[in-house]
Amino acid sequence: MKRALAILAVLVLLVLPVVGGATQEASAPQISIEHFAFGTPMLSVTVGTTVTWVNHDDDLHTVASSDGLFASPGLDTDDVFAYHFTAPGTYAYRCALHPHMTGTIIVQ
C-alpha cells in the first residue's frame, strides 16, 4: 500500500507541472522535444496562441505540419521554433527527420 501511495505521489508530481503549464501559461505553451518524442503530443490552445518547441536531444529534429502549413528548419540542441496559430483547427505535425515522432495541436 505504501508503495502504491509512493507511485501515486510520483505520478501526481509528474502530471502537475504539465497541468500547471497548460493553465498558467496558456498564452505561450512550450513543448519539449526529448528522447525522440514530443513532450506534449496532444495540446489544446486558443486561437492566437504561439506554441514553442525546444529541442533537448543531441540529434537534429524538426517540427513540420502534415499539411505543409509550417515547417521548422533543423533544430539543434536547445534550438527553439515557434508558430502562431491564427485559425481554429486540428494541426498534426511530425519531425521530418524522424517521422515516427508525431504531435497534434488543437486550436479552438
Next chain:
Amino acid sequence: MPDNTIRNPHDPTSDDAQTDGMRRRRFLACMAWVGTGLVWTLTGGVPSSSILGQADAGTPGAGAPTPGRFSFVQISDTHIGFKGEANPDVLGTLQLAIDKINALQPAPAFLLHTGDLTHGQKPGAFDTLAEALKSVKTSQVFYVPGEHDVFADGGKEFLTRYGKGTTGNGWQSFDDHGVHFIGLVNVLNFKAAGLGSLGQEQLDWLNKDVERLSSSTPIVVFTHIPLWAVYPAWGWVTEDGEQALAMLRRFGSVTVLNGHIHQVMQKVEGHITFHTAMSTAWPQPAPGTAPSPGPMKVPAEQLHRVLGVRDVRYVQGQNPLAIVDATLA
C-alpha cells in the same frame, strides 16, 4: 518489442528469433563495439567470418593480387555539420577514414557513400564534404542520400550536386567487373509511421533494371535505410523494401549495403546478405538498448573504435565478396 513490429522469421531481432540467432547477432554487435574488424567471406550466400588480421591466405583480400580482383569502399553517415558532444570533430574523423582508405592496397575502384553526407543540410556542409573527399585516391564516388540530405528541400540540392546520370530521385545502376551495382533512394516520402520507402515508381524502375540480367550476375545494392526490418520501432526499416528484395531473390549473390543505424550488423536470407555500416561521425545505441536512437556518447578514447569504413573485395568469376569493416582506431 511493440506489437507493431514487422515480424520476419529470419530476423534475429524478432520475437520469433532463434536463440542462436540472437546470440550470434549480439556476438557480432559486440565484436564491432570492441573495435575488431571482421573479414566476411560469402560463398553461395553463406558467410563465414574471421577476425581482421587473422584471415588465412586463402581468404579473398589476403595474399598476392589476383587478376580480375577489385575492391571498393563504403563510407556512411559522415554528418558534416554535426557539432554535438558525441563527436565535436566529425571532419577530423572523416579525415581519419580517408587516410585509412588511401592506405588500402590495391586502391579501391570507387567509393560508395550510403547517405547522411550532411547533418541536416547545414549551410556549407555539402561543400565541406566535397572538399574533404577530393583527397580520396579513387576514381569515382557514388552517393545515395540520407534523410538529413533531403528533408529541407525534398532533395533539390542533393540532386543538383549528385543527380547527374541518375534516374527519378537519384536511383542509379552501373556495372563494374561483372558486378551489377544498384543505388536506391529510400529517404524521400517518409511514411507517417516513420519508415523509409522506395515508392512504386522506383520499384518499377528497379524491376526493369534487373529483368535483363542473368541470375548469375552478382548484385550489390546500396541504400541509406536498411531494407530489412532491423528495428521498426526506431524506424530502422524500409516499408516496401520487401518488394525490392523479391525482385532480387532469383540472383545467386545479392549483397545489400546500407548506413543509417551507425553500427555493424549482418543478416543472411537465402542468397541475400545484408550489411549495415558504421558511421564516420558518431555511434548509435544497439536496437532497444536505449530509450531512443541518436548520437551515443562514448569516452573520447573509445570513439575511434566505433567509427569506421568498409572495404569490399571481389574476385571476378567467383561469388564470394569479402567484406571488411575496419574501425578508425
